[in-house]
Amino acid sequence: MPEPREYPGIGVGSTAAVGPCARFAAPPAAPADEPVPSGAEAIAAAGAALAEALEQVSAELRAAAAEHPGETLGDVLSATAEMADDPALADRAARIIAEGNGPANAMTKAVAEFAAMLTGIGGYLAERVTDLNSVRDRTVARLLGPATPGLRTIDEPAVVIAHELTPADTSSLDMTKVIALVTEVGGPTSHTAIIARQLGLPCVVRAAGATQIPEGALVAVDGARGSVVVAPDEATREAIVRRMERHRALATDTAPGATSDGHPIQLLANIGGVADARSAAGKAVEGVGLFRTEFVFLDAAAEPGVAEQAGIYREVLKAFTGRKVVVRTLDAGADKPLAYANPAHESNPALGQRAYRLVRSVPHLMEHQLRALAAAIDDCPDTEAWVMAPMISTAGEAADFRRRADEAGLGTRARIGVMVEVPAVALCADQVLQHVDFVSIGTNDLAQYTMAADRELGALSDLIDRWQPAVLRLVEATARAGAASGTPVGVCGESASDPLMALVLCGLGITSLSMSTPAVPAVRFALRHTSLATCRAMARAAIDAPDAAAAVSAVQELLDPRVREAMSLD
Helix, strand or coil: CCCCEEEECEEECCCEEEEEEEECCCCCCCCCCCCCCCCHHHHHHHHHHHHHHHHHHHHHHHHHHHCCCCCHHHHHHHHHHHHHHCHHHHHHHHHHHHCCCCHHHHHHHHHHHHHHHHHHHCHHHHHCHHHHHHHHHHHHHHHHCCCCCCCCCCCCCEEEEECCCCHHHHHCCCCCCEEEEEECCCCCCCHHHHHHHHHCCCEEECCCCHHHCCCCCEEEEECCCCEEEECCCHHHHHHHHHHHHHHHHHCCCCCCCECCCCCECEEEEEECCHHHHHHHHCCCCCEEEEEECCHHHHCCCCCCCHHHHHHHHHHHHHHCCCCEEEEECCCCECCECCCCCCCCCCCCHHHCCEHHHHHHCCHHHHHHHHHHHHHHHHCCCCCEEEEEECCCCCHHHHHHHHHHHHHCCCCCCCEEEEEECCHHHHHCHHHHCCCCCEEEECHHHHHHHHHCCCCCCHHHCCCCCCCCHHHHHHHHHHHHHHHHHCCCEEECCHHHHCHHHHHHHHHHCCCEEEECHHHHHHHHHHHHCCCHHHHHHHHHHHHHCCCHHHHHHHHHCCCCHHHHHHCCCC
16 A cells, blocks of 8 residues: 655645546657668658558547537547648658658657647647647557557546546546546646536646556545645545535525625636537526637638538527527637638737737638627527627727627627727726627636736746736726626636635626536535625735735635635635
């Protein structure tokens, strides 16, 4: 039996679990002594073997994507398959073979070159390096002969531990048997963390050394505390059992969101497609606060037609008949390139022609999407439709989006709004709000642009911390402008899923919170056991704090004991 030991990391969610360790098999590396093909015929044969391996990997990924239609995971798997299909990758690897390398080493070197390029570009493309590495690992595995990197069959509930989990890795897991996720790398917005939030699983990322935990060892994973404990004692195990019993009890409350003294705050779901919508519709949420429509576009070789788009939007709206659905228009562009929209390279795509800014070069994309939304909304009159544009930077852009929406016929069918992700909008919120019916704050990007730090770079996670007072002050400025004009101001970023932060956001004047559905019960409980006056005091304490850590401590001091217990802070 292994000795008790703790592996600290970054926690995701507020749940915890205890179970045996199931380690994800490390992918095979290209051997240093791999035979080098000699002669034209051998070089051609090695190139053909690599091309065949890439084709097999692509087929495998597409088959996995087909098992998750309409889900964010399925869309990511399809996009990863396209990486395996990229002729530029195969051609570069073939040239490296001809330079005197075996196919596995050639694949490794080619991917390293492409990964360096994507990392240098930054933004969404930097996030895709994980998927590119997954293509490399699966291709090398096929070239060398071992089975595809993966996990042994899980016969009982287990804690899955890996160096890194890609979307392709996740698709191979029987999630009914997974009780927690642990990785050595990643951050609070990594793929592993997102999946954990969607499923309500306890998760710890950046837990250095965790892959050294022996297979089958008993492990306690605590998402609230960000800890992984090997061989936990009986007291720790019993405490986790009690915590999870309390957590499950929270789900029995299905009333609309409100503070203890009756101040309403809508609790909504974030979704990425039709399957997500149907799943969330069965939960105790008041609607959708963020419907990400880019999945319709990102995997398409050409722009989807108006009728095709309308059919997808209609299915989502129908799932929430009688409730509210906030649709975000296409959030893609330079950092989520579309072959039919972004042919030109940009050196800094996070600050380039992305999202709403695409109207500068390909205005028909927005025109067609708004027409499709109008048609879908016409067929779903009992769903309360709201439509918003991402990456708005000025009051002029907000007015322009309003004009385009009106011209498409949406002005009489839906409420029109914009997202607050750029600090300039928060600072000029009073001017922006003159043109729209609502705004929704994307705290992830707002923090990134405010703190000048890549939200995907784990080494800068302290700067991207949702508790940074500078970010909270921009949220406050936006909410204050909304209150002055009677305009709803929501939050749809990761901040909304943190029960403690939810209290602060309520105190700042936010009117709705949108999050992954498993996060809703804990947020509802925290609100229901806290008065509006206390929420406002918490907001003031957080904003006046000198740094993020001090902001958290100041707010925790004001918590009701019942909320402290539910959040396992004692």
